[in-house]
Amino acid sequence: MHTAELQSIPTLTQIGQGEGVYISTYGCQMNENDSERMMSLLEMMDFHSVPTPEQASLIIINSCSIREKPVHKVHSEVGRYRKMKEANPRLRIGVTGCVAQQEKDQLRADIPLLDFVLGTDAIDSLPEVIARVRLNNEPVVNARFQHQAPYHIETLIRNPGVSTFVNITKGCDNFCTFCVVPFTRGRERSRPLQHLLTDVQKLVDRGVREVTLLGQNVNSYESECGVNFAGLLKQLARQTGIERIRYTTSHPKDFNEELMDVMAEHQDKIMEFIHLPVQSGSSEVLERMHRGYSRDEYLGIVEMIYSRLPNAVLSTDIIVGFPGETEAQFQQTMSLLNEVAYENIFAFAYSPRPFTKAQHFSDQISESVKSQRLAQVLALHKETSYALAKQYLGQSLQILVEKFDDETGRVSGRSRQNKSVYFTGGRELIGQTVTVHIQEALPLVMRGERVV
Numbered sequence: 001m002h003t004a005e006l007q008s009i010p011t012l013t014q015i016g017q018g019e020g021v022y023i024s025t026y027g028c029q030m031n032e033n034d035s036e037r038m039m040s041l042l043e044m045m046d047f048h049s050v051p052t053p054e055q056a057s058l059i060i061i062n063s064c065s066i067r068e069k070p071v072h073k074v075h076s077e078v079g080r081y082r083k084m085k086e087a088n089p090r091l092r093i094g095v096t097g098c099v100a101q102q103e104k105d106q107l108r109a110d111i112p113l114l115d116f117v118l119g120t121d122a123i124d125s126l127p128e129v130i131a132r133v134r135l136n137n138e139p140v141v142n143a144r145f146q147h148q149a150p151y152h153i154e155t156l157i158r159n160p161g162v163s164t165f166v167n168i169t170k171g172c173d174n175f176c177t178f179c180v181v182p183f184t185r186g187r188e189r190s191r192p193l194q195h196l197l198t199d200v201q202k203l204v205d206r207g208v209r210e211v212t213l214l215g216q217n218v219n220s221y222e223s224e225c226g227v228n229f230a231g232l233l234k235q236l237a238r239q240t241g242i243e244r245i246r247y248t249t250s251h252p253k254d255f256n257e258e259l260m261d262v263m264a265e266h267q268d269k270i271m272e273f274i275h276l277p278v279q280s281g282s283s284e285v286l287e288r289m290h291r292g293y294s295r296d297e298y299l300g301i302v303e304m305i306y307s308r309l310p311n312a313v314l315s316t317d318i319i320v321g322f323p324g325e326t327e328a329q330f331q332q333t334m335s336l337l338n339e340v341a342y343e344n345i346f347a348f349a350y351s352p353r354p355f356t357k358a359q360h361f362s363d364q365i366s367e368s369v370k371s372q373r374l375a376q377v378l379a380l381h382k383e384t385s386y387a388l389a390k391q392y393l394g395q396s397l398q399i400l401v402e403k404f405d406d407e408t409g410r411v412s413g414r415s416r417q418n419k420s421v422y423f424t425g426g427r428e429l430i431g432q433t434v435t436v437h438i439q440e441a442l443p444l445v446m447r448g449e450r451v452v
């Protein structure tokens with residue numbers, strides 16, 4: 001939108017007129033964060049969040065295209081709102097997120113009742129877009145990447161609570177052959193170091209105790225002044241009052257000794273939980289995936305992590321049934337899962353994504369083989385993760401308390417290792433880090449008793 005057009009719009013901050021917004025969010029933490037950002041912007045326009053679409057005069061579907069049939073999901077959700085739209089002429093409906101970015105004008109052409117389609121780089125234009133669709137009743141499609149524009153945003157979170165997410169990078173330049181992200185989130189860009197230091201300190205001043213630094217590939221962060229991810233972690237640990245720092249997702253090829261040295265040096269603040277997506281245990285498959293590391297190189301990184309940080313806890317992502325994956329190559333993934341003590345894994349059967357190279361590979365694997373392999377991975381993981389969880393029995397963990405449940409009278413929080421831990425306690429513990437003796441331990445959830 002041009003400045004001249006903006007000037008003709010009266011009182012941007014009053015456009016919501018106290019009406020309701022319903023945001024339907026799919027997909028990853030990046031999308032969750034984008035929805036929160038959109039809601040913050042809309043509240044500044046005098047909208048408020050409502051829990052059901054029926055109460056809303058603005059509905060936003062924040063879409064995800066990482067899994068199967070994403071466009072179909074958008075069609076079917078909009079279809080559910082068709083009658084509401086006919087009955088309520090004030091109702092405006094828009095699609096944002098990765099499907100919006102991927103489909104652009106086509107989405108509105110296919111679903112004419114959509115009032116707007118907003119790509120992943122256009123979130124901050126939401127107020128102007130809503131003004132146009134509300135005041136001028138004109139449909140808007142804004143899904144151009146701003147590749148050259150600096151990534152200068154302020155973290156917008158309405159009620160950050162004890163633990164919150166902070167975007168540090170967006171986009172990805174890696175072009176793994178199975179992944180649609182570079183096409184839906186654009187080229188990688190990093191936020192300026194000083195903005196992040198200021199943002200995190202402001203969150204601390206609002207009561208935040210823990211931040212998770214967020215990006216598709218956080219450890220390729222590079223600030224305008226050349227500070228890398230290790231440098232960012234070091235400065236956040238030294239220059240802000242944040243108590244706990246986590247990050248996700250890291251890429252094995254960008255993991256280096258400097259990063260591990262900083263994590264080891266600042267263990268008081270930087271949590272030892274590391275999500276390190278391997279995707280496959282076969283070097284041949286990794287090469288076809290364009291991951292930038294071999295099996296041995298990955299194992300070398302794992303070894304380096306444990307040598308610097310013996311108490312590190314790892315999780316990973318696995319794709320089974322990538323095109324051309326032989327039974328022997330799949331078994332290499334199984335053997336890697338036996339070799340590395342992952343406490344959690346996210347395993348998926350490969351499915352072709354638009355724009356990606358791998359969708360054109362001729363040696364696609366049958367659905368039945370993919371399902372069998374996925375079942376094997378999940379069964380193995382179930383076995384190992386339960387065994388690893390048992391090691392926590394009788395241990396005392398440091399829990400940052402995040403929530404109190406009125407019904408059960410229990411509080412919950414997370415350990416340094418990212419385990420959710422429940423124990424009896426009062427609301428006044430929220431925001432405190434307490435010691436809890438673990439009495440029951442499942443892979444992701446644990447129960448215990450506070451040590452006082």
Ligand code: SF4
Nearest residue numbers: 172174175176179181
């Ligand atoms: S690193 Fe690969 S898998 Fe991760 S977002 Fe980038 S292209 Fe996708």
